Amino acid sequence: MLTPRNIEEAAMTSAVLDHDAHPAPEAHHTSLPIDNRKLAMWTFIGSECLLFASLITTFLIYRDSSVGGPGPKDMFEVPLVTFGTAILLFSSFFVVMALDGAKNGNRKKLILWLSLTVMCGLFFVAMQVYEFNHFYHKGLGYSTNLFSSSFYTLTGFHGAHVAIGTVWLATLLKDAIKGRIPAEKAINLELSALYWHFVDVVWIIIFPVVYLMSLGR
């Protein structure tokens, strides 16, 4: 039997169901007290760990298995790669400072540090293009030997990640300049910063394991 009280209860239930089915666009919450995009990013980073673990191990296994052609000692140059490593470490520091600015609503700080991060990303990609070009002209093509294939695959994948991260950060920089990253939307930068730090962490492993250990044998 329809009474005014029943109608009111039915309307409230419908409103609750409707709210659950269509949450507000900015409300990305789960039963965990964090934004679900952040959980998704960490899960993605977890899957990336498996990719780079496979690539690094493949390099270590194939590094000394080449029948002919140049090897690591003929190619690698410590000063250039150390410089690239320093650039990536700088960029990780810059992006946390940018995030600090975004969370505090300090737009000038956000734009300054984010610009420096993007510049570091571009610089690293340029360094890697130079390095690959240099190696190629010294006779190390992609299919020259097992060392070259595994090296280019590993560092190429990492370079692609850096390039994607740079483009992502550059789009956020554009948003920041237009004032579209207020403090409550700092999560957008936090997600890209997580990705960027992961790219840095992978290089933290690649630099000593691939370059220094290969030279020190």
Place this chain on the structure above:
Amino acid sequence: MASHTDAHGEHLDHAHASAGRYIQIAVILFALTALEVLLYEAIFGSLRESSGALATSLGPWFVELLLALSALKFFLVAAFYMHLKFDIKALTWVFSFSLGLATTVILSLFLLFWYNRGLWWMDGPW
């Protein structure tokens, strides 16, 4: 420090490190990277002759030392720059689980190739 307790009673701490702490971490990361390069130069590179006994004693531990320094840098970036130290523990578990799987992949690949190469050494190149 902004912290509170959620509906399930779990203590949550959403505070992040200060800018000063970020600078400290950056300095430590640079120092560790410089140490890695110095280690290489002292044992195998241009400083080998001048480092003498130091190079001889550290030489056998070169790989282990580099891995330890890398692990320390990895931990610092993950804990402070990626905020795992300050975020909910579930994220640390997600990342730790992935690292555990990655370690399993690394060990499995090494074992697989060592095993195959062992057979190759015993039976010939076919």
